[in-house]
Amino acid sequence: MASNDGSKASEIFQGQVHLYKHLFAHTIDAMSLKWMIELGIPDIIHNHGQPITLPKLVSILQVSPTKVRGVQSLIHYLTHTGFFERVSILENMEEKEAYALTAASQLLVKDNNLCLVPMVEGFVDPCLAGVWSHLKKWTYEDDLTLFDVSVGSNMWEFLDKNPASNRLFNEIFAADSKMMNMALRGCNWVFEGVESIVDVGGGTGITAKTICEAFPNMKCIVLDRPSVVENLSGTNNLTYVGGDMLKSIPKADAILLKLVLHNWNDKDCRKILENCKEAISDKGSRGKVIVVDVVMNASEDEEELTGLKLLIDVRMRCFINGKERKEEEWKKLFVEAGFQSYKISPFTGYLSLIQIYP
Structure with missing residues (x-):
């Protein structure tokens, strides 16, 4: 038939x-x-x-x-x-x-050190999940995000104005950071010779604390929005700084960008990377930028992994005008920001670790 x-x-x-x-x-x-x-x-x-x-x-x-x-x-x-x-x-x-x-x-057992329950709770939160019903309107609104067309502001403004959602957002990424920290513990070679590091967009400092514990002589700075860090207390080698990475980044031997750049368009990423380069400008060969992010690679990834990366790409592009990038797109960004070389290494199941050198 x-x-x-x-x-x-x-x-x-x-x-x-x-x-x-x-x-x-x-x-x-x-x-x-x-x-x-x-x-x-x-x-x-x-x-x-x-x-x-x-x-x-x-x-x-x-x-x-x-x-x-x-x-x-x-x-x-x-x-x-x-x-x-x-x-x-x-x-x-x-x-x-x-x-x-x-x-x-x-990973959903609540007394598990790697518990990802906050991830599930955050992703099914009506305030965040509801914006997807506005995809048609988003399609025809020039340069506006799903948040712009659904709630009238971008995601960062929305979080600043809604403490409960902001707290949930921070809990989501604190939970996800625990997974990345497990991978970082096996990457001591990344931090060899590094005496100071800035965790840009480091939230409540989950990753920075892990680095401080592993390298007690290293000075760690967490840079994030003032509303995120204003009530947080540092330690002997951990400091919290409220600021804007699009304007400036504190000086250090290394700058860590953990799931940061995929939130931004190419123009903003170049600015962030230029600020990173300025922050390590007087460190010579010791200075570098460490990027933990997605590298799209459908030709080598398994089907399930490619599917996850494509889903994340859709979310980034619709939610905040961000994007996931192929290696050639990453390379273009690095060169345009003035960097000379880079090295990509496996990190977690879906994330890569990229070291960029001035």
């Missing part, structure tokens, strides 16, 4: 499956994670000490009998999407089906 345009019916039905999968996943993927966190299911399984059966889980949750089938459906879907693993256990001399945590759901 064929349709009027000559397409095979099987291809049309396959297209329908693909379309419906994305439509249903639009809300269910994010909200099922929210549901799992709100009920504390990862914590329950973790504290149980072994995989848990569905009857045991609904008993602990005190689920109404009328909702058990719905809970089962959610657990089955979360298993399919990789947040639980279905295993067999022996209970009362009988083999039973049970559910174990995976590497992904272990």
Whole structure:
């Protein structure tokens, strides 16, 4: 059987499956994670000490009998999407089906040092998630971001005017910083010979504190918006400075730009990099800029990784007129800002570490 345009019916039905999968996943993927966190299911399984059966889980949750089938459906879907693993256990001399945590759901255990619960809570926050309904209007508004067309201001102005959202934003990136810090602990070679460093856009200082602990003789400065750092206290080798990286950056041996440049267009990135170059101008061969960011590389990345990078690129471009870049785009920025060379190294699953030299 064929349709009027000559397409095979099987291809049309396959297209329908693909379309419906994305439509249903639009809300269910994010909200099922929210549901799992709100009920504390990862914590329950973790504290149980072994995989848990569905009857045991609904008993602990005190689920109404009328909702058990719905809970089962959610657990089955979360298993399919990789947040639980279905295993067999022996209970009362009988083999039973049970559910174990995976590497992904272990990151949602609240007493885990690498807990990413704030990431989920932030991304499903109605104030942030709601702006996506304005994509059509955004398409026809010259140079305006989704925040501009939906709430009347850019994201940074919105955060400055909304303390609760600003606090949630900082919690998101504090959680994400813990993952990056784990990677940084294996990159001591990056900081060899560095006596001072500025963490630009360093938030509440999660990364800077990790660097200070690893290198107690290194002077660390966190530069961020005044509203972020105004109530934060430093230590012997950690200082907080409120300022604007588009205007100036404190002098140091090294400047750290951790997920900063993808927030900005090329013009602003060049200005930030020029300010970084000025900040290390009197350090000679010791001076460098350390960039932790996405490098688009679809020809070498696995499909799932490429998909994540493309999603992040869409978010950056729509939310704040930022972008993710290929290596040749990074190189162009570095050269235009006056740098002579750079080196890209693997960092985390989706991030690269780029060292730039004057």
